[in-house]
Amino acid sequence: MKRRTSLGLLALLLKAPDTLAAGSQASIVAVRVWPATDYTRVTIESDRPLAAKHFLVDSPHRLVIDIDGLSLSPGLRELIGKVKADDPYIAGVRVGQNTPTVVRIVLDLKQAAAPQIFTLAPVAAYQHRLVFDLHPKVETDPLVTLVQDHDKPPAAARRAEAAASAVNDALEELIQKIERPAPPAAVPAPPPVAAAPKPAPAPDPKPPTAAAVDRLIVIALDPGHGGEDPGAVGPSGLKEKDVVLAVGLKLRERLQTNPNIRVLMTRDADFFVPLQDRVRKARRVQADLFVSIHADAFFTPQARGASVFVLSDGAATSAAARWMANKENAADMVGGVNVGAATKDANVLRALLDMSTTAQIKDSLKLGGEVLGQIGKIGKLHKPRVEQAGFAVLKAPDIPSILVETAFISNPEEEKKLRDPDYQDRLVDALASGIAKYFAKNPPMARKRSATL
Ligand SMILES: [Zn+2]
Numbered sequence: 001m002k003r004r005t006s007l008g009l010l011a012l013l014l015k016a017p018d019t020l021a022a023g024s025q026a027s028i029v030a031v032r033v034w035p036a037t038d039y040t041r042v043t044i045e046s047d048r049p050l051a052a053k054h055f056l057v058d059s060p061h062r063l064v065i066d067i068d069g070l071s072l073s074p075g076l077r078e079l080i081g082k083v084k085a086d087d088p089y090i091a092g093v094r095v096g097q098n099t100p101t102v103v104r105i106v107l108d109l110k111q112a113a114a115p116q117i118f119t120l121a122p123v124a125a126y127q128h129r130l131v132f133d134l135h136p137k138v139e140t141d142p143l144v145t146l147v148q149d150h151d152k153p154p155a156a157a158r159r160a161e162a163a164a165s166a167v168n169d170a171l172e173e174l175i176q177k178i179e180r181p182a183p184p185a186a187v188p189a190p191p192p193v194a195a196a197p198k199p200a201p202a203p204d205p206k207p208p209t210a211a212a213v214d215r216l217i218v219i220a221l222d223p224g225h226g227g228e229d230p231g232a233v234g235p236s237g238l239k240e241k242d243v244v245l246a247v248g249l250k251l252r253e254r255l256q257t258n259p260n261i262r263v264l265m266t267r268d269a270d271f272f273v274p275l276q277d278r279v280r281k282a283r284r285v286q287a288d289l290f291v292s293i294h295a296d297a298f299f300t301p302q303a304r305g306a307s308v309f310v311l312s313d314g315a316a317t318s319a320a321a322r323w324m325a326n327k328e329n330a331a332d333m334v335g336g337v338n339v340g341a342a343t344k345d346a347n348v349l350r351a352l353l354d355m356s357t358t359a360q361i362k363d364s365l366k367l368g369g370e371v372l373g374q375i376g377k378i379g380k381l382h383k384p385r386v387e388q389a390g391f392a393v394l395k396a397p398d399i400p401s402i403l404v405e406t407a408f409i410s411n412p413e414e415e416k417k418l419r420d421p422d423y424q425d426r427l428v429d430a431l432a433s434g435i436a437k438y439f440a441k442n443p444p445m446a447r448k449r450s451a452t453l
Pocket of ligand 1: 225226231232296297328
């Protein structure tokens with residue numbers, strides 16, 4: 001008994017420094033890992049801000065992070081089990097109490113990485129976040145991604161293997177055209193999307209102004225949100241980020257059944273992409289169109305129907321459109337942008353985003369009108385016309401860009417439809433038809449070289 005008392009006293013004495021420091025000790029709320037080819041993010045959410053130092057070690061590559069004011073806890077240990085075997089960057093995680101107040105996390109890396117470590121203040125449902133982003137040493141070029149997506153085995157069985165070499169040839173051509181200015185119009189190819197080719201015209205030479213499509217069309221598809229940013233969440237728990245990714249991937253497959261079309265996904269997995277990066281990726285591949293896919297919530301569960309938005313160069317066309325733009329533009333706050341790293345090209349980006357977008361908006365309205373017309377055939381529209389507001393993701397000055405709110409996920413009926421693969425297919429059909437109709441009326445011009453960022 002006496003022994004236990006003294007042990008108890010000893011424990012109390014040993015605990016004393018901890019007790020004194022209790023005011024500055026953080027508790028872990030959650031740990032999350034978001035693996036992706038672009039970059040892998042590790043988030044440690046805590047009830048108070050965490051201060052971390054880090055260093056890299058070579059052979060083998062490791063990232064060592066020391067977090068001050070923290071004790072090892074089961075919550076933090078969960079990190080070990082959250083790293084998946086196929087994570088492109090992290091091979092494994094070790095955590096230990098390095099000193100009484102410092103926890104050390106060692107990330108064993110699969111490749112040399114350029115880490116970004118930063119903190120995020122509480123926002124939306126999140127408390128304080130400490131974020132480690134593991135980027136590749138050399139940023140993946142979206143153009144390369146575009147090519148690699150085609151080198152993968154075809155997703156659908158119907159794609160014959162014989163088609164693969166044709167696709168590769170076409171890609172070779174695409175790359176050459178992006179690398180150098182498009183040659184003068186030569187042999188006209190069939191219209192880009194329309195199913196039935198028109199009767200062959202007489203073989204007399206075309207005037208140089210003929211908008212002959214002799215090149216591939218690149219479409220940027222942008223599933224909204226992702227990773228730390230779930231977007232809106234439906235009454236039964238369906239997340240906007242998941243449903244828009246599913247629709248985006250289906251739409252890619254649908255569009256690419258046309259051999260003249262290549263699709264760049266701004267994200268093809270569950271990770272967060274800052275709004276400016278979405279625009280930058282589309283510009284890097286000189287996309288002909290940019291389609292951002294969403295399924296948002298509204299205050300009242302009664303709100304229903306699809307909407308299509310384009311950029312406004314002045315005031316929004318309605319209070320609801322302005323509200324929606326503000327909501328979408330807040331994605332960076334929830335998703336978590338490393339402001340320190342982003343500011344280095346802030347001036348260039350600001351100049352880009354402020355460029356005159358009059359022509360872009362004109363084309364975007366045409367595209368939006370076609371898409372709205374097709375979506376109206378499969379369900380209710382929220383508003384019968386294309387709305388305009390200052391959406392940050394629609395600001396590529398040279399790419400017709402629309403943001404489609406496919407439905408209100410906050411409406412229980414629409415949430416159910418969004419979850420239904422058949423409805424997703426109908427939605428994909430409508431989006432693809434709208435895009436096809438736009439190209440039928442507005443064939444793409446010869447590709448011009450433009451500044452890339
Ligand atoms: Zn959204």
